[in-house]
Each structure stands twice: as C-alpha cells, then as structure tokens.
Amino acid sequence: MLILECPYCGVKAEETELAAGGEAHLKRFGPGSSDEEFHDYLFMRENPKGVHFERWRHANGCGKWFHAARCTMTLEVFGTYSAQTTEPPKEIQDKISEKRPNWTWRDVK
C-alpha cells in the first residue's frame, strides 16, 4: 500500500488514488524508426531489482501524471517529480546515490 506525494497538488496520495503507468522516460519512436527501435520502445521495459523510475497518475486526485523513483525490492521511495522531463532530476539522482551508491538505471548512473 504505497504512498506517493503528488508533486503537482502536494497531496500524499494513497495508492488507491493512483494509477500505475509503467516505466518513465520512454523515448517515443514513430514512423521512420527501425523495427528494433520500435520494438524496444514498446516492449523492452526496464525491470530492475532495485532503483526504478516510473510513471504514475494521480487518477483519483488532480489527474496529473508524475514520476516516482522507487526501489522495487524494498518499495522505498526516493522522490517524486514532474512528468515533464526526459531524465530524473539531479536532486533525485543525488538522493539515490546517497542511499544506493552503486545504482544504475539504463545508462543513468
């Protein structure tokens, strides 16, 4: 039963208010992309044991999408942040480094 703070409305949202939306920071590949690129974009999701960046929607609240940095082994939440960014903000990354010095995610370290 997670609690995630919605970075838009500031509510510490109960899991029942939220809808999970899968991996964050996907880069969209459309027409013109290779089969490989398109396949990976749609199906090759990060599935780490540990630090993960993911999308959530405050569905039964303000309706906004946001991102969360969370550990899939302990469910620790390192922070939530705007969905309007292509990579995790530095302060979130720093916070994770403090607690999980050797973390990696995709090519983020």
Place this chain on the structure above:
Amino acid sequence: MKRYSAFAVAREALRYHTGWERAWRSPEPKRRYDVIIVGAGGHGLATAYFLGKNFGITNVAVLEKGWLGGGNTGRNTTIIRSNYLQDPSAAIYEKARSLYETMSQDLNYNVMFSPRGVIMLAQTEHEVRGYKRTAHANALQGVQTEWIEPARVKELVPIINLEGPRYPVLGGLWQERGGTARHDAVAWGYARACSAMGMDIIQKCEVTGVRSENGRVVGVDTTKGAIDCDKLGMVVAGNCSHLSEMAGFRLPVESVALQALVSEPIKPCMDVVVMANTVHGYMSQSDKGEMVIGGGTDGFNNYTQRGSFHHIEETVRALNETFPMVSRLKMLRQWGGIVDVTGDRSPLISKTPVDNIFVNAGWGTGGFKAIPGSGWAMAELMATGHSPLAEEFSMMRFKEGKFIDESVAAGVAH
C-alpha cells in the same frame, strides 16, 4: 526409486515408516552437464522431466537458489483449465491439462488432479458473446467446453447468487474436465521422477553468472562453483529479467505482484472452480476445505512478494456479492507472488539471442495450469530446436506484431 502404493504405505506403517527413502537426492553439482535448467519450479522440473522421458537426455542439472517448488508453483491458486481463445494458448494449455489427467500415474505420485470442472461466469452481454466465441473456438481446437445457461450454473454451484442486483449471472463457459491439483505435489512428483532418472536437483544454488563464448553458452557460475553445460534453460519466474541480464540480453517482461488468499476450512460446499471476471474474483475449495481465492495483479513493478490490500478488498467484495455465504467466512491467510508479464500477457518459450540458451517465462497469472505442457514444449525446443507447441510463443512475435492476446474484452461496447 521405490514405488509408492497403498501396499508400500501399509508395509512401512508396520515398521514405523523408517524405511522410506529420500524423495529426491541432494547431490553436489558435477563439473558439467549436457543441460542445465535454472529454476526448480514446476516449469523447470517439468522441462527436465520431459528432456529425460521424451528425449533420453538425463545428464541434466536443475539449479534452484531457494527450495524446489518455492516460487509461484507453491503459491498459486491451483486452477487447471484450457478454455483459451487463441489457438496457440489452447494448444499448450490443453496439452498440459491432458498431461495432468495422468500425471499421478506417470509420476507414481498422487498430485491430486481433481477434474471437478471450471466455470467462467458471464455477467455482461459482452462477456456472453466473448464466451460463446470461446466455446466455438474450443470446439475446433479439441478443447471440450460448453456454454451453459444460468439454471445449469446454479445446479453446479449451489452457493452462487444468480440475481446479484448489479451483475446478474447470464450464463457461463463450462469446462467439465478442468479442475485443480495439489500444487506442491506437482513439483515434488517431478523432482522425485527427475532424481530417479539420475538428474541432479541442486537446491540453495544460486546462479551468479552466465558464461558464453562466441555467442554460445558454455556454462554458469553459481554459489556452488562454476558448472559447464551445452544448453541452458532459464525457467525462473520473477527473476528472468535478472538472469537474462547476466547472459547479456533483455526480455520483454515486467515483474509484478499477484495476490491470493484462503478462508478457514469448511465442509464441502462448492465442487467446481468459479471465475467471475467482470467483478474480478475467482474461487475454488481445496480438499482441506479452504476457499481458495484470487484476483488480479497489482499494477507496479515489485519484487517483494507482498501486495496491496485494496486488491484483496476488491476481490473479496466480488465474492461476497457472487457467493453471499462467503461474507460469513474468515480470511485465514493472504500472500503474494511475483509474476512476469509480457506485452501481450502470453508467455515466452523461446530461443534467445545467445545460442543454446532457451527461455521459458512470462506466464503472468496463468502458469500453474500450463506446467506439464510448458515442460513438454520447452524440452522439445531445447532437444530438437523446434516445437510446434512453442512456435508462436517465440519472443520474436513482438517484433512482428503477432501477438497472442487472450483479453478479447479489450474493446467495450457502445
């Protein structure tokens, strides 16, 4: 292997059961095997079993980081059915179901396969059409199912409330030869049979690395040392992403929690398995008398084997509504497992980018019922390089856009 029988039990009783031998040996790993299977769950053990039984390949090790049968094999709701819509699914699940029918005899181990029948309730017009379609498809697939009317549903499930004020029961898809089995016994029975064929089941042996040369697998590193092999089968629900990463490739799966619960045991009151998809709950009664209950998956990546309680609430609400007497039972225990879900929610039985590494994964919420069929197909694929049952479950399908989608209810009526 000493055979089990009523006679053997009686003989042993007279000497206080001191003569029973180990159900499976507990060997140290050898330096090399023809085939290594990673994962001693139902699917892994069944793969090993059919490698030996169908192809005579017995120089096999099954490596298990914990205890055999301790993953999803030991924590599912034990439903066995094959009333799937799409041909590839129906084929493999029906193969599995038919192998379940004779599994106790084949393994000389009573896995308590109980062909008590499975009903999937239709509670919307949309579901009625969906299940009628499935019944037609099943008839051509050689899967015996039938559409039944509400009165027949009530006959089969006396505790059901047909006239729920919100979602009255409009009928159901009935598979008389579906049922349940004792999940632990499936793993134990296969383990005993594999061990008897000379295969090594090595528990508490975690794979820490996968070694390959020139794009071809040569062995694995484990907590019990390095072991070489010609072929490697990865059959590790909940850990397949982790393992494939060691081998240098990725799989199109995500791992999420699936929960289940049981009530306290009561005297027999429901002889069939009932699934109610509109309201999200399903239930059967175990031989011990517990009502065994399941629902849907949680929505986020999770390796904790714990789920969120609101899903339990949703499932129990659905069952209180469908079977009013459930309201006066008590939840004895809830638990969770980690299931791997693919892009079309159908499994992978597939070659991989590394030669001679094969993967069996992504069974999502439906793995137990597939165990013998999955093992059969995986063994055939590993032994011969081709299996008709596994053909469509290749991981290549995502590239081609050739999905095996069982959720025909994806669209919604006007």
Place this chain on the structure above:
Amino acid sequence: MSTRLAKNGRLIDRSKQIEFTFNGKRMKGYAGDTLASALLANDQMMVGRSFKYHRPRGLVAAGPEEPNALVGLGTGDRFEPNQRATTTELFSGLSAQSQNHWPSLDFDVLAINNKLGRFLTAGFYYKMFIHPRPLWKHVYEPIIRQSAGLGKAPDKELKDADTYEHFYFFADVLVIGGGVAGLQAAKVAAQSGAKVLLLEQHNYWGGRAPVDGGTIEGMEPGAWVEKTLEELRGMDNVTLRDRCMGAGVYDHGYALGYERLTDHAPGQGGPRHRLWRIRASQIVTATGAIERPLSFAGNDIPGVMLAASMRDYAVNWGVTPGQKVVVATNNDDAYRTAIAMHGAGVEVVRVLDTRDSGGGSLMEEVRALGIRVECGRAIAKVKGSKRVTGVAICAQNGEGGAQEEVEADAVAMSGGWSPVVHLWSHCGGKLIWDEAHANFRPDPERPPLGADGNGFVIAAGAANGAAGLADALHDAQTAGEAAANAAGFTPKVGDAPAAEAPEENAMEAVWLMPAKADIKLRMKTWLDYQNDVKVSDVQLAAREGFESVEHTKRYTTLGMATDQGKLSNINGLAILADSLGSEIPQVGTTTFRPPYHPISMGAIGGEARGEIFQPLRKTPMYDWHDSNGADWEPVGQWRRPFAYVRSGESLHDAVNREVKNTRDNLGLLDASTLGKLVVKGPDAGKFLDMMYTNMMSTLKPGKCRYGLMCSENGFLIDDGVVARIDEDTWLCHTTTGGAERIHGHMEEWLQTEWWDWKVYVANVTEQLAQVAVVGPNARKVLEKLNEKAGGGMDLSKEALPFMEWRDGEIGGFKARAYRISFSGELSYEIAVAASDGLAFWTALMEAGQEFGVMPYGTECLHILRAEKGFIMIGDETDGTVIPQDLGLNWALSKKKEDFLGKRAHSRSHMADPDRWQLVGLETVDGSVLPDGAYAVGNGVNANGQKNTIGRVTSTYYSSNLGRGIAMGLVKHGPSRMGEVIEFPGTDGKIYKAKIVDQVFYDKEGEKQNV
C-alpha cells in the same frame, strides 16, 4: 472434572447469570465469561475433533492462539463456522455447535482414522490413491473432502444479515496491544504530542500482567493498568479501542485494525465488524508472547493445557479444567500456575521441572506451599482418551521409561514463550534467534522499511523478547520514545515505571519430552493439535528430503491450521533442525502473512454490497426508462436499457418492434452515456491529428467527422464522431465505455509526451444529456417542438446538412444538434444540459406521439448499425483488430507523417495480406449465425487444431429484412464475395453462409440523407 471455582474470576460478574446452549444442551455462565470459560464451568472439557484423526480435542489455550475450540456459532443468516470459543464473549442466547464429527461430538465414526493413524502418517496421500485413476475423483477425494474441512458451510441461500464498515484513521504512532507494554509505550508517545491510536484485541486491558502479579510503581498491575488507562483517556491526542485487533501491517505504514463491534451483543444494531484502514508514521507492536506446548506423548488429550492459560482461566474467570493438576515446565513461569491453582483450591499433584537445578524463588514459594516439585523430571505419557486420567513420570534425559504414575485430570505445560512477531514480520521485518530464551525475536537492526527507507515498526515488551515485568516496561518506555522521535516529536525522556517481580532462573530449551523418547512415544506426541501433526511426522519429512522448513510445513501441514502455527511452529522447526543435524536459526521460520488472526470476509468487503456494490452511473433519463419497461444491461458502471418491454411482450419481441418502428417511424435513444470530450487550445488540431488515424485539423467549424483511434501498438481502441466547434475547439465523442479511458489516454500523451503543446481536455460527458432522434419522422418531431415553442433552430436539410452540427434552441431548450447517424436513418443527435435531459426527453415523447415515437434500447441500436454494416468497438474489434482489417483504410490518413499506431501498422504481421478482413455474412437458409462462430478451412494445424479462416463478429435477426444478418472477419474475405463458407456451431449443426457486402440495408445510403 472442570468446574467453576468458589472464588476468583476478576473478569466475571457472578450476579449476572447468562444462559446459552452447546450442541443443544442448555448451560449457564456469567457476564464476562468467554464461551471457553463457560464451557469449562459446565464440565464441557471436550470441545471438538481434530482435522485428520478426529481425535477428541479440549481447550488448550485461553486466547486467539487456541487451535481446538472452534465452534459453529449462531443460526440461520447469522451462522458462522470456526469461531474460537476463547475469543467469543458469552451472551444470552448464544448457541454453539462443535465441529468435525458425525454423528456426535462424543461418538464420531471417523474417529476410526485415529486407529489408522499409523498408516495415515504425514503425506500418506501423496503415496496412495494413485490407481485406478477414476477412483481419485469419484471415491477417494470426496471422502477426504468430507472428513476434512472443520465447520459446516453457512446456508447457501441466505445472505449475511449483518453489515460491515470501513473506517480510516491516520496516526503518528499506532500501538498494537493494550498490555502494560502497550499502555506504557502509548503513554510515552502521547506525552510527546504525537497522535496515538492504541488497539487491544480483548475486551479488557492489561494483557497478562494482572494475572501474573508483581508490582508496578508499588501498585498491583491491575491497578496500574486502570490508572494508566485513565491518563490516556484524558488525553485528546489518544484514541483507545478495545475489541480491536491489529490484523496486518503493510507497506508504507499501512495497518489493518479489526474491530468486533457486536459479536458480543448480536442484533444490537449497527455494523458487526469495522475494518480500520490505518496509516501510521510509526507502529509499535506490543503484542506480547505466546506460551509453547511441551512435546510429550498424549499432550493432545483434553485436560492438557498451556500453563499460563490454565492460570488465566482460574484467575480471570474462576474456572478450572480439573481438580488434580500436574504441572510440567522448563521455565519458572509455570510455577505461577501452581501457585494460582493451589490458591484456588485445586490440588497440584506435582510440578515436573525438566531442569536438573530447577527454578528460582517461585519454585521455593511453591515448595513452601507443600507442593511436590521434581527436577530433571518429565512426562513420559499422559493417560486418558477423552480426558486426562493420569500422568506417567520419567526422567527428562531418558527414553521414557516411566518411574511413577500419578492420578491427575489436568496437565499444565509450559515449554517457554515465543514473542508474537507476526505484525513485525508481515512487511519484511527480520528475526534473530535468542538462544537464552529459545525463541525468535525481532531483529532491531532489520525492521520493516517504510517509504523513506527507514524502519517503521518497533517491537515492545514481551513481543520484543523482553522477559519479566521490569524489562517489558523498560523496553516499552524506549519503544515509545523511539516511535515518537521517528514520527517527528520530542518525547520527554524519562525512566520506565519501576516494577518488581520475582527473579527467575534461566529456562532450558526442551523440544522433546523425554529427550530420547522412542518412536512409539513420538508417534503420540503432537505438534499441531488441529491438523494432527506429530513429532514423528516432521522426522519422517526430514528423512524423505523435505529439508526446507517450507517443505516440511507443506508436506506435513504443520502450522497450516487455523492458528497458523502459533503454538506449533517453533516446536516443529526445532524437531526439524534436530533431524537435519542443523541449528534452529539455520532452518529458519516459515513466512508470517496477514492477518494475525482470521478476519471476516464481511469486514474486508465493507459497505460495498448489493445495490452499492459498485457505483451506479445514471443518465438524467434513468428513472423514466426504469418506469417504462427498461430491461437493464450493465455497460461499465452505467446501466442502459437493452430494450423497453411492454406487457405481454417478450424481450425478443420488444427488440424487433423497436427496430421496425425506428426504421418506419421514429425512435428515441438515450445516448447520454457516450463520452464527450472537449479538446481545446492552439495545438488542439495538431494533437487530434496524432490521436486519430484520420485528419482532424482540417475539419471545418460546424462540421463533423467520424474518427478512429488506435493504440501505439496499432490496434483499434475507440471510434466516434468528432465535431469542430470553433478555431481551437473540438468535441470528440467516444464509446460509452471509452469516456474515462480515452480521456486518460489523451491526458497521458499530453502530459508525458507532448507536454509543450497547448491543449486542454475536459470530460463533459455528465454535463450533457444526449438524445438520438432517429427515423423518417425525426425532423418532423423536432420541428413540431419548435413550433410549439414558437420558434427554434432551422433543422432543414439545407440549414443543417448531414455530418454538420448547429447550436440553437429546440422546443425552448438550449441545444446542440448533430446531423449524424449510426442507423442509416434520418437522425439528429441532440445534446442539452444534463439538467434539461429528462424534460427534453419527455417533450420529445409527447410531441412524437403522432409520429409513432418509441424509445429504443441498446440491442435495437446494435441491429440498426449492423443492418448498415457499421462496426462496433468491442464487437468487430477485440483488441487484436486494426483498421485495415475492417476496410477502414480510408480513415488512415496518408497525408500525415505520424499518428498513434502508424508505425505499428508497418510491422510484418500487420501488413500481412492473409489477415482476416471484414465482410457481410448471410446464411443460405436465412437463419441467424451463432454468436462467435468460426469458419473452418481445410485440415488441421501443427497442433492438431482445425484450421480456421474466419469468424462471426456480429450476428442478429433483422426484422426489417426478415432474416439473419451478420458481419465477420474472413481470410481474403473481400475478394471472395459470393462464396459460401461453413461455420460449425456448438449445437452440432454446420451453418453455411455466403460472403456478401456488409451493408444489408439501404445500400445507397439514401435514407439518412433526406
């Protein structure tokens, strides 16, 4: 015999007698009794039968850990099986039945299993019943099911007469357990200003302390409990709840409380149970400890009881299970039982202490009372069947050769104490083995982790392994301070209340009594009383290779009974460790899962049942439909009329009448459930061009266009008419089920991909009521409304052509009219404010009388569209269909570089010419094709399945055409017009159908264009 004592009973009120029945027999107890204590008072020692051998079972404990005394309680729609006598408060008229026997508790046919016990050892069923195959299903399994199962099922036709509710609570510190440790921890936390919730499962506070004695701050523990409660009650930031069990601890500080509101007073009104959904910053588990049985032969015979429980019965309720008691122990605590029983006038025949050196001051106290204490001694065997008759005594360090036999009718046993670590463990808290006390206790270094990565559960008192009153209070003080601190408060650091209790000698781990008991004794030595698991079973499992504690549990069923191993687990795994030559901590425990103690399904479900099972969405015209014959169909959370049935008419007749009338005269459809999304902004056109496969940016204001939506994966997910309202505003119609889904879909893309695009989306579905006015008389009825109102918008063909919309007034209602048609008829869809919906509908019905108006439902809607060959999302599509399959290539814009799904469509399988394509189907004989039928081709595939070449997607009887019509997807369908293909039905018939154009009615489309 078990009786009521002349004195004692601090929880009962002897002035209030209560009558109840057990197995139909009338009995008497007192207010304050539990059913268990009242049964003992009535000499009802035997309370049930065990699961497997159907052995006689008596009370062994006094709390929720009780494995034996499970009864059926209540009658009719309030009957419930498997209720613990120990946690059931006695009330007048209580009716209880014992379980798992036939024909009676005293004489049970299946007790034969007991005689066969030697054969029915652990896992015997895996080795038997294998041949012949059919017998398992038809003979063996039914017998096993019938003999297992404990309580009988509630009546299949009755609905639970009680109600249940959910309750939310947010606390800084949640303290679970209202014993002295919990009280102290709560007080310390509360004094820091933290908001504290304290839960106690019983209807009394103080836990064991008032029974066990000692002093706290110079007071008797009971008095200290009262004083502390008064203090807590006086604090505004403290909430206290008794009869409320901490049931489970979940991630991020979520916890469940299970409050039993009226179990002790059925029928008093209000909900029976309340499920507390608690969020706490910190949780203190002060859940105490549970005494362990000793493993000796005959330890399951009624009359053998946990020592502390026997003391509880004597002190709390003034009852005793016997008159001559033998006490067996490996620790000092059981001496308190000897003292208590002696004080209550019960003869204590012997205290057998396994320790050669015996106990401390408590032992001396017992000896001083003249009770015979023997050290290094053990029970070789308990005699008796339905109750204890005697005890054979032997040396603990031997094989069980009896040295003496004494007469006794009750045995008090104590094998040491296990902290209640369940709640600590539910969410991942780890345990350490405490060698000195031979138990697992919480490892403070590895607590369950919360959202911030720090521990959020703190164990306190006996639950944390603290031994003795002073230690427990000190531990609670520390826990309260730590919890307050972690929750962000500053506790007043102070000393724990001073407590005094006798010094105790070290306990001795005893896992088998006597230590070298032979196999015959071990086969009579129970570990799990309910499931009939004995020491010999665990040893057999270990021998057979079931080495993991989980294997052993599952093979023997140890700890899988309704007490979930509260009494048996540690004893069992000690035997397992010994058999494996391993240490207990290496073997480890099984996983602790919620709930701590079973909770009712009613409470889990809460209020949501019957009509309020799920929210019901109603259109403004809902009540009108309901009172005009609507046969309801659930569509998502909406309910829509399937058809309006008139008296004397079948549902089928009604549908046919509606179909015919709409084509011939005039039909009205409540289309309010269709999704209506306003998409607005400078980039709205660009955005919609991505959302829809066809071009929406070029649509002119005032015009409508039918649009398709695909997922990024290429599959058709929704369709509907889009209207351009002004330069930067579009209104998109979705399917009924699609409004929220598609709204979410749009928001997702806007917020997470094209967040710099200036677009807003608003879901206005419920702001508007929408009516489809359909049929040759559609214009006439609307014009008549305008006439009556003295004017209104021009609805002529010229002023409002097909696929256009206008705002204006109709019949005095502010309205937006769309000239769109899903039926092929002259049709207007008219949106008015939701608040005008019913009035507008009613006005249309009245004005329409002269034009033959009839309302029509969803089935008529389906048939009308099928006659015209229009696709329906959910029928022609199922999540695997792409627009190309449906001949909708015209709606896939070639001009656009990109739209959702475009890239996906170029993958090999989606571009495959062998994909099945949409066609019309007509049976050769005019009959109706079966729903969902497949067309067969030649031969079988590699898996032996018949090859298929198509399937029916929609099939109806058309009353307009007087024959069956259908649509379907067929391999190479459009190029096979006129061919007849075969659809095997599940009824054994083969249906032959001709491939035809999918438009069956008014092929030229003249009717809609008038």
